[in-house]
Amino acid sequence: MAAYSQEHAADASPLWKHVRKEWKLYSFLVIPLLYFVIFKYAPMLGNVIAFRKYRGGPNIFGSEWVGLQYFEMFMKDPTFWRAFFNDLTLSVSYLLVKFPLTLLFALLLHEIRWMKWKKFVQTVSYLPHFISMVIVAGMVKEMVSLTGPINALLAKLGMEPIAFISLPEWFPTLYVTSGIWQSLGWGTILYLAAMTAINTELYEAAKIDGASRFRQALHVTIPGILPTVMVLLILDIGSILGSNFEKILLLYNPLTYETADVISTYVYRMGITGGNFSFATAVGLFEGIIGLILVTIANEVSKRTTKSSLW
Amino acid sequence: MKRTKSISGFTLVNGFIMIVVVLFTLYPFIYLVAQSFSSEAAIYNGEVSFFPVEFTTKTYEVILSKPDFFRYYGNTVLYSVLGTVIAVASTAVMSYPLSKAKLRLNKVFIPFVLFTMYFGGGLIPNYILVAKALGMRDTIWAIVIPGAISAFNVILMKTFFANIPNELEEAGRVDGLDVFGIFTKIILPLSKPILATITLFVIVGMWNNWFGPSLYLQSKEKWPIALYLKQIIDNAVSPTEIGAASEETSQIAATVKSAAMVLTSLPIICMYPFVQRYFVQGMMIGAVKG
């Protein structure tokens, strides 16, 4: 493999010598980096069709420049803005519920002394993370259907049945609850990992000071995992315009578009179903750029306030 | 005295909370299983809650007696195995050099990889690339290649590799191993937890994948089980197609969704407790520094 020719042929510089010396290790990277170029960076380049009219080829980068035409179009489209705000609402409400619950659950798990029981709870609570979104959505539909267990419970309480799946006001609840179901356990793994890394002497010292377990958690555990908390929070903020596309696509219907339609599903309907490739790409690109900006801001803020950051 | 009491009180409350969490997590599974074994009438009347009502195995018999279901299942197994081999191998190959601080170009490569976690081409550019530019439409490659390496997995594995003591590699070098030998004979055998973790992630991702196949695979005979399951849930599969005789159709229609969901998730549920040990270990080692 002519691997060493792949990078900077900066003649006779120390870097060149370095590459030459380590060429075997570098050669490992050739195919994977090529993979990244093709499957990650080429589609980024492909975003150019947001500014060009795509006509099905032969030029896969579109046939003529149209500038910001598609951006102007979607900016004027009330449906886009509805999707935009739905995205925000769903992600923020999910984040607000998930973040404290996961942290609390991790702290409680950490306090369990009976190891077998702890193990069992962990095993069970991680499980939903591995279940296909198709099944998760199917389960949600079965659980909340008019003949399902939730409505059966309502009936026992003497209440009228509720057609959850077709009522827009219920969609955020379904979205958040099923999200918690899927990720509550899984979300604790990194916290638990961080907790085991805390120096046990700190706990000893706290005990000598007469701190209760609650106070230990407050003054030792939480500060100990703060960097992890911050990193996860940054990641979550970065994806605040990235509500769970697959789940929404599987769960929503025209009756619930009002609260359920988000940017990615809007892109799907306009692009894949409607065949408006360029328009949909423009919307997707907009979403991607906002996400990038958000994660950068969150990272900076975190760097300044808590000294933990992604990069 | 007061202290012991407060602890036991807390333990009780904590235990109670944990039981609630366990029930909350398991109930949908219990309900699905119960429903899949219940009679049509019981389901339409909403009588099923924890246990099957008017127990019947009819639906399972019908589904399992048809070759269709196994064909989709087989496709999924094929995609999962092939996809996992490709993904794990390439992730490992990539992560190893990236874990070496002495490689100066990593200063460029690592951000290059990391950036893809925060930004990417959208749905449509990806589709055009895979289906059109690469001509992978309606082929297995469209399923197993585009998602093979994820930046996240690379970072996890790179961190794990970086924590393997350098002395071990030095020992290998003394024994006359070259870079490739060190990688395969020393590093990989020491990395079982992280390999198991990534394998699990990828295999689960492949097993559950339906959106990619729905875009790229037109031929129904190539569909994975997840996509077929979606059709069942959307009522786009008629009971007759599944193989029901006409007098069974309404019973099948009532339970086919839950039965198919049970059958599809079963392998994952069975496999998962055995690898859990590894992935928790792998996640923890990989993540603490990452």
Place this chain on the structure above:
Amino acid sequence: MKKVRKAPVMAVLALMLAFMAACSSNGNDDNGAGNDTSKPSESANANNGEAADYTFGEGQTFRSSEPVTYSMMYSDHENYPYKEDWRLWSAIQEKTNVSFDLSITARTEYENQKSLLVNSGDAPYIIPKTYDESAFVASGQIVPVSDWVQYMPNYMKAVSDWGMEEDLKAKLKEDGKYYVLPGMWEVAGGGYSYIIRKDVFEAAGVDVLGQEANWTYEEFYEAMKKVKEHTGAKYVISDQFKGESTLNIAAVQYGVTGGWGISNGLAFDHDKQEFYFADASEDFKAYLQYFNKLVQEGIMDPESFTQEDDTARAKFFKGDTYVINGNYQLLSDFKSKMQVDGELYMIVQPGGPKGKLQIETSRLENGIMIAQRALDELGEEDFIKMLRFIDWFWYSDEGQTLALWGVEGETYTKDAEGRIVLNKDIYYNGMNEGAPKQLNVDYGFAGGMFAYGGTAKLKTSKMTEGEQDYFNRILSTREPRKLAPPIMATAEESEQMNLIMTPLIDYIKTMTLKFITGQESLDKWDSYKAQVEANGSTRYTQMANDVFQKTKSKLGY
């Protein structure tokens, strides 16, 4: 598609090439629709005869001397899933020497896949089962087939013999061409209506047979109300198709659009000769009020709009409800599935404020698009050959009979008067109830992909007596209606109009259901109108009218 699988390494190279191609060619080798379709040479321009290597023509079987294969999209229907060994395929091959390279796609994924394939320029040559080709015209990937129909003798004959010129106008686009070969019937069909439990209606004191011809929706409501009072049922109608069919056929009588036929929400005022936005008009309000009343009074199950078809049918079969939307084929099917004794009957569609109109006025069905690729890759001569095959299979009496009934002597015979008699052991469409085999499931004939056009004789041949009766009742008691002219927009205009329409119609669909089910009060009508306006209804209507003004001379207005 069974194509050679490119190895990933090849894929890498391909991408590199694509990059280069992208940089060098700025779309100048882009094949725009029709701009390079210099009028086909005269050589092959005979209406009957024998070209180099195949026979074709009116009343003559298309036959290629060499075996040929055409790529085609295929929508796989779950009720008669694709089988490779269907007699259909071998029969076509025996007669014509043509086989298909099928892209088999599940029915539910068909529209998405079609959109993806066509828009990315990779569509198979023949794209059947196309209900609305408008969205594809702008892509330049579809052949303006009207430029080529002169090579299709059977098609031309049907057009002139049945007087289809007017009907085909509905398919014209801005350039005065059409892009789809629609299925054509000599006469329009009966279409969807309401299947009712006649026994129950009569028991409730409703004279169904005597009155249905005069029913408007209001009177139909009165009748259903009587049924509810008489039976004490929770609901009289619990609909299938998520209410789409009911909303569609009722919309016609109210002068609006809805359900399956919602289209773009426009209606055409034939006096003023202009479009207006019907789905925010007073007519639309009356239409919503009607269904809202049904729901409010417990006549219509509010679940009608969300439940799965199986659930709706289960209620009907069990005798919990007494009305359900359907077509005649379903009625036959339902008879065998009833779990209670009862007499099923298909009423003619009730009338409404706009009169007692026939729903099905168009004799056109969904149709076939031809990919531009086919012309590019086959070359003109072979392209015309393919068209002549299509002409034979979809438009000749022989081809249509084959698609519908199969092979004479194997699946059907002809009686003394030349009428088609299905073999006794084969079930189809309510004929030969209880027969062990099914014409579509076991043989592949009579499927939705191919069998949707033909003479009046062929059409009635597939009707049971009951259906013929239904068909005749419609013709005798319902008036034909005038159709709106097509909007012949340019690619640019269509694209813009599409972008307005998609979200606008989404909104209307959502609100329709909310108003009907009472989730939103009709007091909010004004804010609905304002929102429709904000979504661009006026702009859309304006654009439609501008287009109409520009093109009406071509349409003969």
